[in-house]
Amino acid sequence: DIQMTQSPSSLSASVGDRVTITCRASQDINNYVAWFQQKPGKAPKSLIYEASELQSGVPSKFSGSGSGPDFTLTISSLQPEDFATYYCQQYDTYPLTFGQGTRVEIK
Amino acid sequence: EEQLLESGGGLLQRGGSLRLSCAASGFTFSSYDMSWVRQAPGKGLEWVSAINPSGDSTHYADSVKGRFTISRDNSKYILYLQMDSVRPDDTATYYCAKYIDLWGRGTLVTVSS
Numbered sequence: 173d174i175q176m177t178q179s180p181s182s183l184s185a186s187v188g189d190r191v192t193i194t195c196r197a198s199q200d201i202n203n204y205v206a207w208f209q210q211k212p213g214k215a216p217k218s219l220i221y222e223a224s225e226l227q228s229g230v231p232s233k234f235s236g237s238g239s240g241p242d243f244t245l246t247i248s249s250l251q252p253e254d255f256a257t258y259y260c261q262q263y264d265t266y267p268l269t270f271g272q273g274t275r276v277e278i279k
Numbered sequence: 280e281e282q283l284l285e286s287g288g289g290l291l292q293r294g295g296s297l298r299l300s301c302a303a304s305g306f307t308f309s310s311y312d313m314s315w316v317r318q319a320p321g322k323g324l325e326w327v328s329a330i331n332p333s334g335d336s337t338h339y340a341d342s343v344k345g346r347f348t349i350s351r352d353n354s355k356y357i358l359y360l361q362m363d364s365v366r367p368d369d370t371a372t373y374y375c376a377k378y379i380d381l382w383g384r385g386t387l388v389t390v391s392s
Contacts, residue, residue, distance in 0.1 A: 218382070259323065267338065273323045
């Protein structure tokens with residue numbers, strides 16, 4: 173199975189900060205990586221697909237980059253509504269696998 | 280508006296069975312891979328199973344292989360997950376997902392020992 177190693181597991185940041193979260197894939201995943209945001213008690217929301225493509229309706233402060241094995245989600249200027257847990261997922265090969273999640277908290 | 284709505288969750292005992300349903304609307308259901316993903320209380324996301332658009336190809340996580348069965352009814356726009364021989368570690372909120380871009384609100388399954 174492909175392992176997605178996500179880091180950090182948590183971070184504290186202030187409103188206006190630039191935040192970067194990384195996922196490392198254990199095998200080539202052909203840039204088939206997605207990023208999701210999940211708020212407490214809510215379903216995950218898709219942000220990014222194919223490593224860098226923004227889902228429709230997602231603000232441009234979110235961006236994805238990387239081409240294997242390291243992929244990055246960046247939030248350019250953190251806002252109060254962005255405090256949540258973020259997950260990466262590879263969807264190149266079954267079984268699909270997620271990173272362990274990154275909890276973004278208010279400093 | 281694209282939407283997914285899960286139902287069928289509940290409380291059951293170890294070894295029991297349950298069928299989850301996911302009703303889709305707002306998109307051409309028969310054109311997309313569909314998945315089930317679960318999240319145990321306070322834990323991360325775990326992919327469970329997926330099915331191709333026609334329903335003739337399925338995939339499962341090792342943790343549920345041989346116990347869970349995914350299926351779909353394209354005429355009714357419904358995705359199913361038949362859960363048999365459930366265990367306490369199957370306790371989770373179960374989400375259905377359209378490919379990787381749309382998720383339902385989830386349905387909670389609790390398995391008691």
